[in-house]
Amino acid sequence: MNTKIILREYGSWSVFLISYLLGILLQGGDVFSYVTFLPLLGLAVLINSKLHLSLWLKQKIEKNLIIFLIHILIGFLLFYASLGKEILGLSHLSLIPLLYVIFIYKLGEHHILTEITGFATLTLSVIIASYTINHYIDYKLYLLTFTYFVAGVFKVRVQLRKTMKDRLVMIFYVTFLAILYPLYKIPILPLLPLLENIIYSITLYRAKLRFTGWMEVAKSLAFMVLTIGYY
Numbered sequence: 001m002n003t004k005i006i007l008r009e010y011g012s013w014s015v016f017l018i019s020y021l022l023g024i025l026l027q028g029g030d031v032f033s034y035v036t037f038l039p040l041l042g043l044a045v046l047i048n049s050k051l052h053l054s055l056w057l058k059q060k061i062e063k064n065l066i067i068f069l070i071h072i073l074i075g076f077l078l079f080y081a082s083l084g085k086e087i088l089g090l091s092h093l094s095l096i097p098l099l100y101v102i103f104i105y106k107l108g109e110h111h112i113l114t115e116i117t118g119f120a121t122l123t124l125s126v127i128i129a130s131y132t133i134n135h136y137i138d139y140k141l142y143l144l145t146f147t148y149f150v151a152g153v154f155k156v157r158v159q160l161r162k163t164m165k166d167r168l169v170m171i172f173y174v175t176f177l178a179i180l181y182p183l184y185k186i187p188i189l190p191l192l193p194l195l196e197n198i199i200y201s202i203t204l205y206r207a208k209l210r211f212t213g214w215m216e217v218a219k220s221l222a223f224m225v226l227t228i229g230y231y
Contacts, residue, residue: 007051011216015122015149016047018220022145023129025228035082036132042078043125045071046097050104057105086135090128093137097121112153119150141231144186147177148194148223152216155197158204159212167201174198190226193219 007013020040024031031037049071056064079087100121103114123146130138154170174194181188196219199205207215 004051004055007048009050010213011152012047012050012118012122014217014220015119015152016043016125018224019123019126019145019149020129022224022227023126023131023141024133025224026141026231027130027133029129029133036129038078038082039128039132042075042082043128045078046075047122049075053101053104054109082132086131089135089137090131093124093127096124112157115153116150119153120146123149140184140186141227143184144181144190144227144231147180148190149220151177151194151197155200158197158201162204167204170201171198187227187230189230190223192226193222 020043021031024036029036031040049068052064052068052071055061056068079090083090096117100114100117103111103117107114109115123142126145127137127139127142130136130141151170151173154166154173157166158170174191174197177191177194178188180186181191196215
């Protein structure tokens with residue numbers, strides 16, 4: 001019998017929390033205020049629902065589907081308690097997590113489209129965080145946050161497969177962002193931490209798993225600080 005109740009994907013939690021903090025801090029908000037804490041809690045519940053969706057798809061046990069749906073309901077109620085009717089302004093964004101669920105069902109968790117859509121879902125937290133304060137959707141901030149974190153999808157493929165194709169994709173992706181951002185008047189300095197992705201793709205240097213984990217956390221924090229400073 002599976003007794004897991006908390007999603008053990010620490011990278012996902014990290015992306016979610018840093019994205020949410022970024023949205024709050026850019027607006028000068030208080031993370032622990034009533035207005036911003038309830039959506040934070042609601043997002044955490046919704047993200048945790050992925051565990052029970054995955055278990056249901058693997059085991060086909062109805063209880064897991066019910067728990068998944070309960071998570072969705074609780075997450076929505078927490079949003080509504082904080083935002084009221086203003087929640088309707090975010091309704092179109094629900095298409096992204098819906099697409100993620102479809103991709104998990106049709107393609108599996110580790111398909112590249114599923115993983116990219118997963119990051120698109122996690123980084124919605126930057127929009128929701130800022131929206132709780134000013135009721136404005138900053139699409140450029142979302143584009144910056146999403147495209148930064150999705151680079152992790154390509155780096156993992158370099159780490160696992162080490163093929164020349166994957167290494168070139170990683171390098172070209174970062175280069176593409178450096179060209180894209182100025183076109184939309186998005187600062188490129190927050191991209192600086194991704195230089196490590198390029199260095200790794202070129203050298204394939206060896207590092208212990210713990211070092212790699214802390215490296216990614218440090219890079220994410222650097223991204224947040226640079227974005228706050230230059231966005």
